[in-house]
Amino acid sequence: MVSRVIPVDPFDLVIFGGTGDLARRKILPGLYRRFWAGQVPDGFRIIGAARTDQDSDVWRDFVREAITEFVTEAKREPETIDAFLAQLHYIPVDARGDSGWPELAEMMRGDVTQAFYFSVGPGLFGDLAERLQRFNISCEDCRIVVEKPFGRDLSSAKALNATLAEHFDEQQIYRIDHYLGKETVQNLMAVRFANVLFEPLWNAQYIDHVQITVAEEVGVGGRGGYYDKSGAMRDMVQNHLMQLLCLTAMEPPSRFGPDAVRDEKLKVIRALDPLGQGDIVRGQYTAASGEPSYLEDVENPDSRTESFIALKVHVANWRWNGTPFYLRTGKRMKARNSEIVVTFKEPPHSIFDADAGSRANVLSIRLQPDEGMDLRVTIKEPGPGGMRLVDVPLDMSFADALGPEAADVPDAYERLIMDVIRGNQTLFMRGDEVEAAWAWTDPIIAAWTERGDRPLPYAPGSSGPEDALILMHKDGRRWREIA
Numbered sequence: 001m002v003s004r005v006i007p008v009d010p011f012d013l014v015i016f017g018g019t020g021d022l023a024r025r026k027i028l029p030g031l032y033r034r035f036w037a038g039q040v041p042d043g044f045r046i047i048g049a050a051r052t053d054q055d056s057d058v059w060r061d062f063v064r065e066a067i068t069e070f071v072t073e074a075k076r077e078p079e080t081i082d083a084f085l086a087q088l089h090y091i092p093v094d095a096r097g098d099s100g101w102p103e104l105a106e107m108m109r110g111d112v113t114q115a116f117y118f119s120v121g122p123g124l125f126g127d128l129a130e131r132l133q134r135f136n137i138s139c140e141d142c143r144i145v146v147e148k149p150f151g152r153d154l155s156s157a158k159a160l161n162a163t164l165a166e167h168f169d170e171q172q173i174y175r176i177d178h179y180l181g182k183e184t185v186q187n188l189m190a191v192r193f194a195n196v197l198f199e200p201l202w203n204a205q206y207i208d209h210v211q212i213t214v215a216e217e218v219g220v221g222g223r224g225g226y227y228d229k230s231g232a233m234r235d236m237v238q239n240h241l242m243q244l245l246c247l248t249a250m251e252p253p254s255r256f257g258p259d260a261v262r263d264e265k266l267k268v269i270r271a272l273d274p275l276g277q278g279d280i281v282r283g284q285y286t287a288a289s290g291e292p293s294y295l296e297d298v299e300n301p302d303s304r305t306e307s308f309i310a311l312k313v314h315v316a317n318w319r320w321n322g323t324p325f326y327l328r329t330g331k332r333m334k335a336r337n338s339e340i341v342v343t344f345k346e347p348p349h350s351i352f353d354a355d356a357g358s359r360a361n362v363l364s365i366r367l368q369p370d371e372g373m374d375l376r377v378t379i380k381e382p383g384p385g386g387m388r389l390v391d392v393p394l395d396m397s398f399a400d401a402l403g404p405e406a407a408d409v410p411d412a413y414e415r416l417i418m419d420v421i422r423g424n425q426t427l428f429m430r431g432d433e434v435e436a437a438w439a440w441t442d443p444i445i446a447a448w449t450e451r452g453d454r455p456l457p458y459a460p461g462s463s464g465p466e467d468a469l470i471l472m473h474k475d476g477r478r479w480r481e482i483a
């Protein structure tokens, strides 16, 4: 297979929060993997900037350990790691004070691409943006990358957007949603818009319903304090699940470019109907076999925050009238499994005997654990005994079709960071999109808060509360097994 990677210009990438958990687990190992793959240009530099007072050598040791822990052995060649670490520098910087900023200004090169990754809590975004400008570090073409959570409601998101807009243009702001960096999510767009096969059927006339599941096996663990103020709706639905919904439901953009794609996603969010009480099921996991319950995990016996949510959502436009989108996400579920499942309608008339069986076509787009797509088609069961129908997978496995290296797809973070360096915002959220998503979720959260609703208990290792199953059963449908 011929590699057709778009070349990248030399860059200075500053990681604010370079000693933090996200930098250690995702950003730095991801950058190393791109370097290992030969996709990072000569002359790049990565500058760690954080509160800890330490020198570059100590930070390089930290990065070496991160690579050892999070990069597969086959890619950990000692010379390659050394060459990567040689391009790394560290500067202690106080986001809330003035120390470290003159040194950082001194370090930056004016003649290369400059990007600043805000891998710190959102409370520091404004401080960083203001200081980048005040110390003359930011430039017209500089990019900033901001992490979730982007606000906790519409007013805080608006305030955050306004603060960033004081110092940077929208074209410079890259709001990360790492779900958009996943290979299969982008493949969803390729399947929809690079084939004539699917798009004519991609509407309420032929699609019965869509399910989007993001299930996690883990509980809230050490993040209990943060999570309890947030909950599944804010932490997962407002961003990740809504982004997946948008890509599934949007109209074909005129081109695969930042504004064309984001305009179409925005239209989907604006077309979402308000939700009624009967469209929502919220849950909290209980204790089991020595593992603490949600309430114990967050150390709040009266918490009404949900660790699980299922929703029935309507996109109110011509294309989707009558085709519901069922969304669910939760912690401590049966398995770690994220997928978009598009269930088509059954043929309007069957020419086969009733006992031949009939099945709907199902297209599933798996995000994790193994990225891939699968289309189930109905065929005749081989062998004698008349016409019996059976559904089989028309498997779209990248490795089988394109060679083993095609299966070695970059992690979402590394792909997105390289897009920042290339200056491509297509897979990043625009400010108005984020605000529109909060504008839809805010009244839903306000309604259950006002009613004082308590989430329903569900057993760890299950598919959520019984009522989530009923949400679909009452429509004559069922969730796909979480496996």
Ligand code: NAD
Pocket: 016, 017, 018, 019, 020, 021, 022, 023, 049, 050, 051, 052, 093, 094, 095, 096, 118, 119, 120, 121, 122, 124, 147, 148, 149
């Ligand atoms: P962390 O607490 O592990 O690290 C925070 C970093 O910020 C540290 O490097 C610390 O030195 C730096 N910092 C804090 N105060 C500072 C100051 N005044 N001046 C300079 N540096 C300062 O946090 P994290 O888990 O790495 O998360 C970083 C951001 O990414 C947060 O916004 C978080 O919500 C988001 N995020 C994290 C994850 C994850 O898996 N960890 C996932 C998604 C989003």
